[in-house]
Amino acid sequence: MSTHMRTRVRNRSRRGMALRIALAVIVSAVLVFPLYWMVVVALSTRAELLGGALRLWPRELTLANFQRVLDSFPVATWFSNSLAISLVTAIIVVVFNLLAGYAFAHLRFRGATPLFLLALSTLMIPVQVIMVSLFRLVTSMGLYGTYWAVILPTAASAFGIFLARQFMLAIPRELIEAARMDGAGHIGVFVRIVLPLSKPLIAVLFFMSLLSSWNDFAWPLIALKQNDLFTLPIGLLYLQGQFGSDYGATMAFALINVAPMVVLFLIFQRHFVQGFARTGIR
Amino acid sequence: MSTAAVRVRGPRGETLAAYAFLSPTFILLGVFVLVPMVGALIISLQRTNGFGAGTFAGLANYDTLLHDPLFWRSTLNTVLFTAIVTPLSMALGLGAAVLLNSVLPARGVFRSILIVPMAVSGIATALMATLIFDENSGILDKLFRFLGLPDVAWQSGGAAAFVSVVLVTLWWRVGFNMLIYLAGLQGIGEDVHEAARLDGATGWQRFRYMTIPLVGPSTFFLLIMNVIYSFQVFDIIFVLTGGGPRNATSVLVTYAYDTGFVTRDQGYAAAIGMVLLLIMLSFTALQWRTNKSRDLAG
Numbered sequence: 088m089s090t091h092m093r094t095r096v097r098n099r100s101r102r103g104m105a106l107r108i109a110l111a112v113i114v115s116a117v118l119v120f121p122l123y124w125m126v127v128v129a130l131s132t133r134a135e136l137l138g139g140a141l142r143l144w145p146r147e148l149t150l151a152n153f154q155r156v157l158d159s160f161p162v163a164t165w166f167s168n169s170l171a172i173s174l175v176t177a178i179i180v181v182v183f184n185l186l187a188g189y190a191f192a193h194l195r196f197r198g199a200t201p202l203f204l205l206a207l208s209t210l211m212i213p214v215q216v217i218m219v220s221l222f223r224l225v226t227s228m229g230l231y232g233t234y235w236a237v238i239l240p241t242a243a244s245a246f247g248i249f250l251a252r253q254f255m256l257a258i259p260r261e262l263i264e265a266a267r268m269d270g271a272g273h274i275g276v277f278v279r280i281v282l283p284l285s286k287p288l289i290a291v292l293f294f295m296s297l298l299s300s301w302n303d304f305a306w307p308l309i310a311l312k313q314n315d316l317f318t319l320p321i322g323l324l325y326l327q328g329q330f331g332s333d334y335g336a337t338m339a340f341a342l343i344n345v346a347p348m349v350v351l352f353l354i355f356q357r358h359f360v361q362g363f364a365r366t367g368i369r
Numbered sequence: 370m371s372t373a374a375v376r377v378r379g380p381r382g383e384t385l386a387a388y389a390f391l392s393p394t395f396i397l398l399g400v401f402v403l404v405p406m407v408g409a410l411i412i413s414l415q416r417t418n419g420f421g422a423g424t425f426a427g428l429a430n431y432d433t434l435l436h437d438p439l440f441w442r443s444t445l446n447t448v449l450f451t452a453i454v455t456p457l458s459m460a461l462g463l464g465a466a467v468l469l470n471s472v473l474p475a476r477g478v479f480r481s482i483l484i485v486p487m488a489v490s491g492i493a494t495a496l497m498a499t500l501i502f503d504e505n506s507g508i509l510d511k512l513f514r515f516l517g518l519p520d521v522a523w524q525s526g527g528a529a530a531f532v533s534v535v536l537v538t539l540w541w542r543v544g545f546n547m548l549i550y551l552a553g554l555q556g557i558g559e560d561v562h563e564a565a566r567l568d569g570a571t572g573w574q575r576f577r578y579m580t581i582p583l584v585g586p587s588t589f590f591l592l593i594m595n596v597i598y599s600f601q602v603f604d605i606i607f608v609l610t611g612g613g614p615r616n617a618t619s620v621l622v623t624y625a626y627d628t629g630f631v632t633r634d635q636g637y638a639a640a641i642g643m644v645l646l647l648i649m650l651s652f653t654a655l656q657w658r659t660n661k662s663r664d665l666a667g
Contacts, residue, residue, distance in 0.1 A: 099455050107473055114465065115482040121540065124508060125497050141511040187394040198389035209402045211649050213601040215622040216642035219635045220408030221401065243397035273386040302490035304604045309630060320492045327496060334500055339491040352488035354483055
């Protein structure tokens with residue numbers, strides 16, 4: 088390559104780089120702005136929020152909105168409800184889906200394909216299709232008014248089965264057969280061979296179910312009627328109903344709902360992205 | 370997403386073990402999805418009064434649906450929303466993935482920023498959007514006025530409200546699409562691109578004839594996931610617009626919820642749900658077939 092050509096290529100790639108950076112900055116700014124605005128509103132005084140001028144940062148910061156929310160609503164109870172429900176749901180989903188994923192990936196049995204398709208097809212059923220009869224079912228089982236009314240229907244999720252099967256297909260069959268030769272049972276193989284190799288999968292599954300349960304809205308809205316059982320999203324709707332246009336208080340409480348998962352997400356994001364890539368959805 | 374690798378038959382011991390491994394999940398799915406599914410079908414054939422037992426009414430609810438303008442409006446909105454949001458979030462997701470898969474300083478930071486909305490709850494997203502799109506005191510309104518742009522009736526105008534729901538959904542969903550495409554792109558070796566570059570392919574040619582075909586499986590997966598998601602969009606519409614103004618953003622899931630738990634006509638609500646499911650099933654079956662025939666043709 089001549090020197091002249093090399094300079095031209097370098098110039099072009101430098102211009103391309105500048106363009107890419109500009110694009111990435113603009114896209115990021117648009118995506119971050121709503122979250123930034125949420126924080127700004129939560130920390131703004133009421134007078135400032137009612138003012139008509141365009142102001143992108145508050146003149147004075149206040150924690151009064153948080154104080155007002157904490158004084159008026161059982162936020163701690165709602166927070167621990169959310170935590171308990173999403174943790175238990177996530178644990179059930181992870182354990183059950185790992186077991187099913189192993190069967191679909193490595194066991195040979197009659198009806199595997201129809202059962203797999205049946206599980207996948209349940210993904211297509213929105214809760215609004217079954218909510219009326221699910222509500223009656225949960226009530227007749229005596230679950231209404233307990234955490235389980237939310238946990239069990241939410242844990243009945245097939246998305247993880249698909250991920251688990253995809254991931255476990257990549258575990259070499261020879262490894263499993265060798266362990267079987269050594270006399271290990273199916274449970275032994277699952278516990279000693281499959282589980283240790285599935286850590287990235289477990290992380291992805293656990294985090295995804297924790298997240299979706301923590302943020303779940305439609306079914307808890309139906310299944311939780313008593314104030315003291317509310318999760319944070321339902322509490323947030325309730326608060327908005329009570330406080331109406333008190334945007335400061337609404338955003339302060341929204342932050343309490345959003346912050347834990349965003350922080351967790353940022354901390355574990357790397358593992359999450361890698362784990363997702365390794366589950367083989369391509 | 371092929372199922373071809375699922376083995377069909379095996380020794381009896383293995384079959385028993387498999388059923389044991391499958392039973393926890395399938396018991397949950399059976400009790401809390403399939404049984405209510407059958408229940409919903411039965412309720413949809415009943416005339417109901419509140420939460421009490423209903424009386425068999427044949428296809429009366431479905432007949433009423435055919436003459437219900439709000440049902441047709443909600444169906445149209447659901448299909449329109451899906452037809453707009455699915456391709457847009459996939460195109461934006463692919464664009465972002467290509468951008469963030471290229472050489473770029475602070476690539477990790479940009480990636481984090483793009484996927485963070487995934488972690489925000491639907492209701493917090495919708496409340497935040499209420500704040501932004503408020504036509505009297507919202508930041509967008511103030512910004513438009515500052516820039517001398519005309520007022521947009523984000524809340525009282527039907528089309529504008531629909532657009533606001535689409536925009537908020539895109540904000541929330543593009544990260545997921547990017548994440549899946551990024552995983553797909555990382556499966557393509559750098560050597561493939563290098564070879565094409567040496568052969569003289571331009572950036573657009575490499576994108577059109579290599580990247581797009583090579584992320585095909587991601588595209589198929591995302592197509593199905595986005596359609597399923599779009600048909601079920603609830604949180605954002607329920608909180609941001611409540612289906613209004615004048616039903617301009619009413620979709621089948623919000624209509625079914627209102628019917629079942631606000632006006633409490635449960636038989637009718639179940640019938641709406643059944644139609645929704647039918648539309649989703651045919652959509653997915655169509656995609657599945659298109660994908661199959663494309664695979665065969667390729």
